[in-house]
Amino acid sequence: MMRSMAENDVSEELVELRSEVEHLRALVGPSEDDYRKLQLDLLGARDVAIAAEAEAGVQRGRNQLLETELARAQRDFQWFRERVLVRAKAFRDRSPAIGRAAGRLTSR
Amino acid sequence: MNGNRCTTSEQLSTPRAQPRFSVLTTVYDTEPDHLRACLASVDAQTEQSWEHIVVDDCSQRPEVRAVLAEFDGQSGRRTVIYRSDNGGIAAASNDALTAACGEFVVLLDHDDVLTVDALAAMGGHLRGDADVYYSDHDLLRPDGRCASPMYKPDFSLERLRNHNYITHLVVARRTVVDQVGGFRSGFDGAQDHDLLLRLAEVSAPFDHVPEVLLHWRQSPASVASDSMSKPEAYNRGARAVGDHLTRCGIDATAEPGKYAGIYRIRRPVRDRPTVSVIVPTRGSRGRIWGAERIFVHDAVASLLRVTGQHELAGAELVGGIDLEIVAVIDEGTDAVVERGLRSIAGDALTVVTYGRPFNFSEKINVGVAASSGDYVLLLNDDTELLNPGSLQEMVGLAQDRSVGMVGAKLLFEDGRLQHGGHVYHRGFISHALLGWPGDHPGPYRALAVERECSGVTAAAALVRRDVFDEVGGMNEAFAVNYNDVDFSLRVRASGRRIIWTPHASWYHFEQQSGEHPILDEEILTVQQLWGRDIDVDPFYNSNLAPGRTDWLELPLRSGAPPYEVLPDGRVSWG
Numbered sequence: 001m002m003r004s005m006a007e008n009d010v011s012e013e014l015v016e017l018r019s020e021v022e023h024l025r026a027l028v029g030p031s032e033d034d035y036r037k038l039q040l041d042l043l044g045a046r047d048v049a050i051a052a053e054a055e056a057g058v059q060r061g062r063n064q065l066l067e068t069e070l071a072r073a074q075r076d077f078q079w080f081r082e083r084v085l086v087r088a089k090a091f092r093d094r095s096p097a098i099g100r101a102a103g104r105l106t107s108r
Numbered sequence: 109m110n111g112n113r114c115t116t117s118e119q120l121s122t123p124r125a126q127p128r129f130s131v132l133t134t135v136y137d138t139e140p141d142h143l144r145a146c147l148a149s150v151d152a153q154t155e156q157s158w159e160h161i162v163v164d165d166c167s168q169r170p171e172v173r174a175v176l177a178e179f180d181g182q183s184g185r186r187t188v189i190y191r192s193d194n195g196g197i198a199a200a201s202n203d204a205l206t207a208a209c210g211e212f213v214v215l216l217d218h219d220d221v222l223t224v225d226a227l228a229a230m231g232g233h234l235r236g237d238a239d240v241y242y243s244d245h246d247l248l249r250p251d252g253r254c255a256s257p258m259y260k261p262d263f264s265l266e267r268l269r270n271h272n273y274i275t276h277l278v279v280a281r282r283t284v285v286d287q288v289g290g291f292r293s294g295f296d297g298a299q300d301h302d303l304l305l306r307l308a309e310v311s312a313p314f315d316h317v318p319e320v321l322l323h324w325r326q327s328p329a330s331v332a333s334d335s336m337s338k339p340e341a342y343n344r345g346a347r348a349v350g351d352h353l354t355r356c357g358i359d360a361t362a363e364p365g366k367y368a369g370i371y372r373i374r375r376p377v378r379d380r381p382t383v384s385v386i387v388p389t390r391g392s393r394g395r396i397w398g399a400e401r402i403f404v405h406d407a408v409a410s411l412l413r414v415t416g417q418h419e420l421a422g423a424e425l426v427g428g429i430d431l432e433i434v435a436v437i438d439e440g441t442d443a444v445v446e447r448g449l450r451s452i453a454g455d456a457l458t459v460v461t462y463g464r465p466f467n468f469s470e471k472i473n474v475g476v477a478a479s480s481g482d483y484v485l486l487l488n489d490d491t492e493l494l495n496p497g498s499l500q501e502m503v504g505l506a507q508d509r510s511v512g513m514v515g516a517k518l519l520f521e522d523g524r525l526q527h528g529g530h531v532y533h534r535g536f537i538s539h540a541l542l543g544w545p546g547d548h549p550g551p552y553r554a555l556a557v558e559r560e561c562s563g564v565t566a567a568a569a570l571v572r573r574d575v576f577d578e579v580g581g582m583n584e585a586f587a588v589n590y591n592d593v594d595f596s597l598r599v600r601a602s603g604r605r606i607i608w609t610p611h612a613s614w615y616h617f618e619q620q621s622g623e624h625p626i627l628d629e630e631i632l633t634v635q636q637l638w639g640r641d642i643d644v645d646p647f648y649n650s651n652l653a654p655g656r657t658d659w660l661e662l663p664l665r666s667g668a669p670p671y672e673v674l675p676d677g678r679v680s681w682g
Contacts, residue, residue, distance in 0.1 A: 042399075049397035057522025061545030064524070068658045075653065075662070 127185070128157035129227050130210030130282070134200035135164045135218045140171040142219035142325060147179040147186075150216070155227035158214075160186040161207045165200040166193055198291040198299045205290050213285055215278045215300060219325040221248055222277070226321040230279045238315035239281040240307050242274045244651070248323035257320050257661060258552055259649035261560070263313035266505075266607050269349055269362075270557035271370045272301035274314070277322040284311050295348055297341025302348035309355060318650050339368075346371050358508065367549055367556050372611075375504030382430040383499060383570070384481030385411060388462070388471035389489035390438035391445035396492075396521055396617055403490045403617065405448045408433055410493035412453065429499055431456055436475040439463040469582035469591040472566070476576060484576055488567040490617040494519065498612035502570040505558065505607050512575045512604030513596065515564025516612035517555070519546045526616045527568075528554065529561035529608035530596060531657040532642040535635065537593055538657045539565070551659040558609045562645050563596025568614045571599070578602060589626045590634045597641050 131150055135143060150160050164176060173190075180188050189203055205213065212234070216222065223229075230241055246257040260273055267273050278300070288306040295302045308314070342364045349362035349371045358375070365372040389404040396406075411431065433453045437446060439461055449457055460478045462471050476484050483503060495501075502514040518527035528540040528550065540561075541550055549556040566582075569592070579598040582591050596606055634642065644650070653660040 046397055046399060049399070053397060053521055054523040057520065057524045058545060060522060061524045061543065061548070064543040065545070065548075068660055071653075071656070071660055075660075 125157075127159040127210040128231065129155070129159070129212050129214050129279070130208035131158055131160045131214040131216050131227075132201060132204040132208060133160065133162045133216045133218055134197050134204060135162060135167060135172060135176070136194070136197070136200070137167045137169045138172055138175075138218040139327065140169075140175050142327070143172065143175045144178075145221050146216065146218055147175070149222040149224070149226075150186075151179070152224045153222065153227045154225050155231055157231075158185060158227055159208070159210055161189070161204040162186060163189045163191060163200040163204045163207075165195060165197070166191050196293065196296045198293045198296050201291040201299060205285065208282065211282060212279050213282050215276070215280075216322075217276070217324075219327060220276060221323040221325065223321050223323070226277060229317060229319055229321055230277070233315060233317050235315065238313070239284040239311040240304075240314040241279040241317055242314055243277045243317040243319055243321035244649070245276050245322040245324050246320050248325040250326065254320075254323050257651070259318070259651045259659065259661065260316060260552070261648065262316045262646035264560040264647060265308060265312060266605065267557055267559040268304060268308060269352065269371070269373060270365075270559065271553060272298075272304065272345070273552065273557075274304055275300070276324055278304070280307060281311075292348075295344045297338045298345035298348050301345050302351075305348060305352040306355075309352065342368055342371075345369070349373065360504070365556070367553060370553060370556050373558070375501075375507065377428050377500050377503050378507060380428045380430060381483055381503060382432055382481040383483045383485050383503065384432045384434055384476070384479030384573075385485045385487050386434050386436065386472055386475035386479060387487050387489050388436040388468060388475065389441070389445065391441040392489065394490075394617065402445060402448060404435065404445060405452060407487060407489050407491045407493075408435075408449060409452050410491075411499075412456075413493070413496075429503060430481075431499075432458065432479060432481050434458045434460060434475045434479045436460045436462050436471045438466075467584055467587040468566075469584045469586055472591075473581040473584065476573075476581060482573055484571050484573055486566040486569045486571065488616065491518070491568060492615040492617075494613040494615055495611065498614065499570075501609055501611040505609060506570050506572050510605055511607055512571065512579075512599035512602060513564060513606045514570045514612070515561065515606065515608045516568040516614060517546075517608075517610045518565065518568060518614050518616040521615060521617050523547075525555070526618055527565045529559070529647075530563035530565070530593065531648050532562045532593070532645045533648050533652065533657065534654040535643055536655050536657070537590070537634070537642055540657045541659075542657065544658070554659070555610055558607055558611070560647050561596075561606050561608045562600070562641075562647055563593055564606055564608055566592035566595065567616050567618075568612075575599060575602070575604065585633060586630065589630050593634055593642070594637065597638050600641075 133146065133150075138146075147160075147162075150158070162176065164172065167173065176188050180186055187207060189207060191200060191203065195203075201215075212230075214227065214230070226243070230243070233241060242260070244257060244259050246254045249255055258275075261267070264273070284307060285303070288303070288310060290303075291299045292302055292306075346362045346364050350360075353360045353362060353373070359378070360373050360375040362371045362373050364370075385408070387404055387407060392403050393400060394403060395401075411433075433449070433456050435446075435449055435457065437459055446459055449459070458478055460474055462474060464470065472486060483506060485499070485502070498516060502516065505511055505514045515527065515529060517525070520526045523546040525541055525544045525546050525548070526539065528542075528544075531538055531540045541548075541555060544550065544555070579595070579602055583594045583598075586594050599606055648657075649659075651662055653662055
């Protein structure tokens with residue numbers, strides 16, 4: 001009989017505790033869910049920010065590649081200008097007759 | 109095939125002295141005009157002391173024999189050998205080697221073209237101590253124009269393991285080629301790379317002649333124009349690299365990498381070393397990717413995140429490395445910085461308080477003195493680990509006693525390249541290819557391979573503890589800038605290599621944790637201390653434009669941009 005009463009006490013206490021846990025979960029649960037959602041939102045926002053930064057980086061990187069190509073073209077033109085155009089002009093200046101003839105030829 | 113050596117004197121009408129150079133060419137169904145151009149380029153050499161050994165590997169095209177007959181006897185210095193069966197390029201090359209009499213052998217492919225002064229230029233560089241020489245080359249386009257010069261670095265063993273950057277033109281001492289057994293069968297398509305690796309095992313370093321001495325013809329069947337035309341060649345190349353690593357006693361494997369012709373070497377970490385991560389910090393904060401952060405917290409947490417744990421005692425990474433975090437924190441830094449570090453790193457954290465005016469070198473030295481690891485990782489606080497296996501990659505390289513320091517690929521927050529190794533060229537000190545796209549392989553695949561560099565940034569650099577102690581730590585005369593330049597040059601002066609690897613990577617939010625403009629006295633000090641070492645970079649090239657680190661050639665060396673042959677046969681100029 002006494003054992004049965006003790007068991008009843010434990011059972012009642014368990015029921016009360018379970019009820020209390022349910023009550024607390026009802027209070028806290030939505031906040032836990034909100035917090036998890038906020039964490040996911042934060043991670044998602046971070047990913048979006050990284051992707052946006054990376055897109056800008058792709059464009060900047062392409063610009064850097066183009067700068068190299070532009071520098072290459074400018075150097076080649078500078079070389080051409082110094083070696084060919086300047087010399088051609090110097091030759092024409094030394095030989096006015098040839099220069100006039102060349103001018104007549106190119107004006108046709 | 110007549111297996112006797114030195115048949116030249118038997119076949120020439122006039123016996124002569126041993127030639128200095130034996131040019132070796134194997135031929136198989138070569139396009140007749142290409143073969144004609146190749147042979148003519150040898151005949152046109154200004155150097156007189158040469159012989160040309162041509163081995164026809166049983167060509168099916170009758171025009172090939174016609175061209176060989178046309179040139180046979182013209183110069184009086186050519187021997188043509190006709191194989192009765194097709195043995196492959198390695199077998200044919202060995203036949204040529206057997207028949208050669210010269211002191212040096214010159215490897216020339218059947219459709220490539222030498223410059224007229226190629227042998228003379230090589231001859232001018234021959235010394236008593238080097239056994240192997242290689243030059244720069246460019247590409248010979250279908251329209252006959254030369255373009256895209258490849259200006260190579262001086263001998264770089266690690267780079268050679270990652271890909272055959274040497275290719276052509278190669279001249280090697282005959283006795284050494286014989287010593288390593290000539291060309292190995294079963295490596296056709298990668299036979300040159302295999303030979304170079306075996307030569308490197310007995311006769312490194314090679315001597316580099318920084319001149320374009322060969323025009324490498326682009327044709328659909330050649331690797332020059334279409335790197336996927338010989339996929340089997342790259343599998344054999346991986347085997348060649350693997351065999352080489354085994355012969356060198358290096359516990360590593362090699363497999364074809366991300367790009368054709370590049371090999372990925374994986375080195376397991378031995379003996380569970382401890383890596384002490386030295387992080388100088390003053391708790392700087394900033395906004396990265398839209399979120400505020402205390403930089404050092406994210407720097408350390410990202411290192412430990414690979415285990416999925418943030419609070420560790422005796423932090424351990426996957427891959428058998430123990431971590432020790434040594435944070436050198438400025439006096440007066442907000443206490444939240446240290447509290448956060450303790451919650452992240454737990455018992456793995458050692459804090460050293462630094463109470464003197466800012467001196468990066470001194471902070472590093474103080475941090476290393478408080479550490480106990482076999483390796484020290486110098487790490488800026490404004491970093492975040494990108495590749496989880498980075499430390500394993502760096503330790504794997506640093507296990508080689510000939511390596512003094514390992515640098516990593518660093519990216520800006522927008523993904524562009526922040527660090528691809530240092531370049532010290534004509535007094536200009538900078539990072540290679542700064543600002544290029546982070547996933548770009550780089551000119552000559554410079555960003556896709558592990559390669560030797562003149563120096564690396566200390567923002568993320570691994571040094572063996574014994575090396576750090578031997579060179580005396582960081583020079584505190586460089587309080588802010590160029591301390592890593594000075595340290596790198598001292599590591600190299602100790603006879604060790606500095607390797608940059610693309611397989612270890614961090615984000616580096618440079619300048620976010622403080623502005624440190626370069627001072628005039630720092631520039632003067634580094635010039636006074638290192639003069640020539642920052643004028644001539646052995647891992648760059650003297651033919652490249654000064655003031656830049658993007659492998660830009662000097663004027664009018666570029667020719668037209670490289671072309672490609674489209675599947676329908678049309679040519680695209682890119």
